[in-house]
Amino acid sequence: MERRLVIGLNIALTALIGDEPHVLCVKRRGGWGLPFGRFDPEEHRTFELALRDFVERQTAVPLGYVEQLYTFGDRGREAPRASLVMGDEADRIVSVGYLALAPEASELSLESAQWRPWYAFFPWEDRREKGGPLPLIEERLRAWADSDQERLDRIALTMGSKKMRWAEERALDRFELMYEARLVAEAHRDLDGVEGPELYGEAMISDHRRILATAIARIRGKMRYRPVVFQLMPEAFTLSDLQGGVEAILGFPIHKQNFRRGLESAALVEKTSETAQRTGGRPAALYLPGPASAATTAVGLPLPRYKETKKA
Amino acid sequence: MERRLVIGLNIALTALIGDEPHVLCVKRRGGWGLPFGRFDPEEHRTFELALRDFVERQTAVPLGYVEQLYTFGDRGREAPRASLVMGDEADRIVSVGYLALAPEASELSLESAQWRPWYAFFPWEDRREKGGPLPLIEERLRAWADSDQERLDRIALTMGSKKMRWAEERALDRFELMYEARLVAEAHRDLDGVEGPELYGEAMISDHRRILATAIARIRGKMRYRPVVFQLMPEAFTLSDLQGGVEAILGFPIHKQNFRRGLESAALVEKTSETAQRTGGRPAALYLPGPASAATTAVGLPLPRYKETKKA
DNA sequence: CGCCATATACTCGCGGTGAGCAAAAGGGGT
DNA sequence: ACCCCTTTTGCTCACCGCGAGTATATGGCG
Numbered sequence: 001m002e003r004r005l006v007i008g009l010n011i012a013l014t015a016l017i018g019d020e021p022h023v024l025c026v027k028r029r030g031g032w033g034l035p036f037g038r039f040d041p042e043e044h045r046t047f048e049l050a051l052r053d054f055v056e057r058q059t060a061v062p063l064g065y066v067e068q069l070y071t072f073g074d075r076g077r078e079a080p081r082a083s084l085v086m087g088d089e090a091d092r093i094v095s096v097g098y099l100a101l102a103p104e105a106s107e108l109s110l111e112s113a114q115w116r117p118w119y120a121f122f123p124w125e126d127r128r129e130k131g132g133p134l135p136l137i138e139e140r141l142r143a144w145a146d147s148d149q150e151r152l153d154r155i156a157l158t159m160g161s162k163k164m165r166w167a168e169e170r171a172l173d174r175f176e177l178m179y180e181a182r183l184v185a186e187a188h189r190d191l192d193g194v195e196g197p198e199l200y201g202e203a204m205i206s207d208h209r210r211i212l213a214t215a216i217a218r219i220r221g222k223m224r225y226r227p228v229v230f231q232l233m234p235e236a237f238t239l240s241d242l243q244g245g246v247e248a249i250l251g252f253p254i255h256k257q258n259f260r261r262g263l264e265s266a267a268l269v270e271k272t273s274e275t276a277q278r279t280g281g282r283p284a285a286l287y288l289p290g291p292a293s294a295a296t297t298a299v300g301l302p303l304p305r306y307k308e309t310k311k312a
Numbered sequence: 313m314e315r316r317l318v319i320g321l322n323i324a325l326t327a328l329i330g331d332e333p334h335v336l337c338v339k340r341r342g343g344w345g346l347p348f349g350r351f352d353p354e355e356h357r358t359f360e361l362a363l364r365d366f367v368e369r370q371t372a373v374p375l376g377y378v379e380q381l382y383t384f385g386d387r388g389r390e391a392p393r394a395s396l397v398m399g400d401e402a403d404r405i406v407s408v409g410y411l412a413l414a415p416e417a418s419e420l421s422l423e424s425a426q427w428r429p430w431y432a433f434f435p436w437e438d439r440r441e442k443g444g445p446l447p448l449i450e451e452r453l454r455a456w457a458d459s460d461q462e463r464l465d466r467i468a469l470t471m472g473s474k475k476m477r478w479a480e481e482r483a484l485d486r487f488e489l490m491y492e493a494r495l496v497a498e499a500h501r502d503l504d505g506v507e508g509p510e511l512y513g514e515a516m517i518s519d520h521r522r523i524l525a526t527a528i529a530r531i532r533g534k535m536r537y538r539p540v541v542f543q544l545m546p547e548a549f550t551l552s553d554l555q556g557g558v559e560a561i562l563g564f565p566i567h568k569q570n571f572r573r574g575l576e577s578a579a580l581v582e583k584t585s586e587t588a589q590r591t592g593g594r595p596a597a598l599y600l601p602g603p604a605s606a607a608t609t610a611v612g613l614p615l616p617r618y619k620e621t622k623k624a
Numbered sequence: 625c626g627c628c629a630t631a632t633a634c635t636c637g638c639g640g641t642g643a644g645c646a647a648a649a650g651g652g653g654t
Numbered sequence: 655a656c657c658c659c660t661t662t663t664g665c666t667c668a669c670c671g672c673g674a675g676t677a678t679a680t681g682g683c684g
Binding site: 238260278281283 | 628629630631632633634
Binding site: 004005006007039041045046047068070071073074092094096157 | 316317318319351353357358359380382383385386404406408609
């Protein structure tokens, strides 16, 4: 029997709902996963076209900004059951992961598709509020390292420490560390089928949570040198909205005045004469993306680095 | 007749020879190209293993650092002749590009493999010396733009201008611009088969020059936040060697004292007691990669941005 | 009319970075 | 032996971006 190559396309489509980043998920047997499909060379001229095609079919959501993430070709990268979903047992699956951004989370007509918050899958990536599972996770990672200096260094590097600052864009490294230390359900599912004690975040089928981690890492990193946030914002927005969105993606709060100063000095936004009607305090001016906000521009947002000592 | 998916792996393996970055090329009919091969799912467990396997077979050069670049799945991305090399006419080729770095350019036993300098393919990317084809290229690009403001903006953005600084990591964008403006031979070969006037840089088969541009862009960008240069250096080196390598990759000269200051304050290098015997001036101390130079470290070299006003 | 909440404006100080000067350490020629 | 040339190495200084705090404007609401 001949083995054939099959190319699967996976997409992490994210949009903001309020100040919470969400990812589009579809229900499969085995649990939630990212929308995906098989690339048919007869039918589609490019990966992107195929992607748009079947995402719209599966979820009735049109795609906006799209970017390729990574191509996974490892045999055995998935649990055996994945092949039941994607093709014949004997086929070899190569999957190409994509990131996409939408300016709003559209209504979903299908029950099998749903917007789910990022941080349900990665609770440790959200540091906007004090608290959270991080201290405990670090403790368990150190227990796993078991005085192995190399492991301890790696933990300090990816999770932050006294000397090393928290690097929000290392979301993938953190997930891989958690996987190796068996603190996420997928590790047990893939390796021995046994449930561990206290695991963190919701699992996804196959390696989809890994792809989502890649997507989070990518967009977090990209925000520093490309104005991609605007792909997640509506036409007009207040600076607070924008900052809320940025903080949601980054996973930590930033200084308001400095953020605004940087935005204006880089011509990233343009003030309109209208104001938003809000409850609470003084009405905020509505802004539009400015001349420097074109997706092709190599200008970054004024983003600080995470610091332990900041107000909630 | 059934069409099948074929996965091709392409690799841009680079090493320094003196102060010149070189890429490993293989001779094919049609001209020079990157080493590549067909991924056989029966034989290889992962892409990387396959890569190492056939590069060693084709060129007898072992790979060091390896990183995936991008996966190209477009139909018609290649000239028809490519399918003769890679598979049957009817097969659909998807190619995965890789970047690899070697600490030295090993001797090549095969005549069909050869180290070729980066800047033979991209003369406009080397701004270490005054002069070069850039002013003329910009002029021809503007002629191509023909007062189309969008094109003019794009040119200013990718090629630099008064307001926009030269961004060395935009090598891919520049190549794509040159392709669209038909200033590289591939554009004519792929589109109409006619030779144009004055073209820039040597051509490669298929889209291999594009992959090399991607590789250059990637390593240039990566140097800013990861100490990847050390993958290109021998065991011990002088700071001038290191700086020469960095400048070779970046494509422009940098300030010596500031470079050294940054290196030491980041603990990227470690001084040894030995010195290099050189002709010319004062002997330089030999250095080793320092504690912060591990490939996993998120620390960048102290790299300035290109400025027009610099010494030769 | 006073209170509250948020938006917006301004200031201050540190540290990173760009740029240059000057001394140190060899080699080679006269 | 001495001078000159070259490259390395050490140091200074000014500027600017950025973190962080303080103060003022502008609305809603009781």
